[in-house]
Amino acid sequence: MENSYADYETRRRNPDPRNAALLVIDMQLYFQGIASPIIPTIRRTIESCRAQNIPVVYTRHSHRDPSDYGMLGEWWNEVIHDGTPEAEIMREVNKKEDDKVIHKHTYSAFYNTDLEKYLRGQGKTEVIVTGVMTNLCCETTARDAFLRGFRVFFSTDATATSNKDLHDSTLKNLAYGFAYLVNCQRLEDAFAAKVSA
Template sequence: MASIGSSYKKYQIRTRDPNPKTSALLVIDMQNHFSSIAKPIIPSITSTIQTCRQASIPIIFTRHCHKSLSDHGMLGEWWANDLIIDGTHESKLMNEIGRKEDELVIEKNTYSGFKGTALEETLRELGVEEVIVTGVMTNLCCETTAREAFVRGFRVFFSTDATATSDKVLHEATLMNMAYGFAYLVDSNSLKRALLL
């Protein structure tokens, strides 16, 4: 697992706070399959979720799963022995993140939260112009979803301490990429200050 706190400031090129009136929080793939990577960021991600609830920011969870052995595309080539099959314990969201019954879950079967899903339509219907990206894995589903959000015209905020992956180098590489061309870097404390104080 790799996530970092304040050291991300060295990558920060631009700073901005999210607008709570036009933001949504995306919680990417916090599933049992990724529990060893995700457990260390539970305090940061639950703090971020709570902050967004208090600020009346909609929260959308994604869940990565495959309905069959034929809906995996290139992921089958890359992760043939590690696919997440729908209906298994591994495919379920972790209880620790405390999703509420009325909070939306978008199912996806690739790295992007947008491809083949109703995520963009849902965000547009909610009047969302900005997304805050959290979850796992930093360099795969979180980064791909953040990049797609950016090219679809959403302002992106990328959490440094509520995202995680298998290796610190990969985590930091994503933060450098995000800060350079795609997203404002934030953490759970900066979001709390920006949205609640």
């Protein structure tokens, strides 16, 4: 069956391992129910990127107190509290001791964090976005990266949200104006082709 976003995917490109960083967005215990189905593909994506010496950056969304809730406190019935088990990154995504972790308290991983400074310092001009939720933190981070001048690659099978409609709507929007769509297999094939070239 053809993907519902195929009509919008008019541009195709693969990331350059020399210029790319992998962003693993909010793979925390709080989101375990949503995130569990993509664990196999996100792990494969992480392993593929590590094999290409692409740095892996994890984000962790949580709130210390009501002063940093912002509009999320109004929008949602509950927030993730820092220091609770739900705020911790899932062990299944294989975070290494020296991987960069970005603590954030809103949808974008760039807002009031040092993510852009870190990426620029590493000489990275491209980001590959994976994680949860497709239509909230992943999409907002992808759009923000685009506006900051990063080339954005967005995973179709290593991102997840609460339903297919929201997931596909994000993929359509991003393919139309912000990001090159990739999936785990496409990344593996692209990296293998670079190695053999």
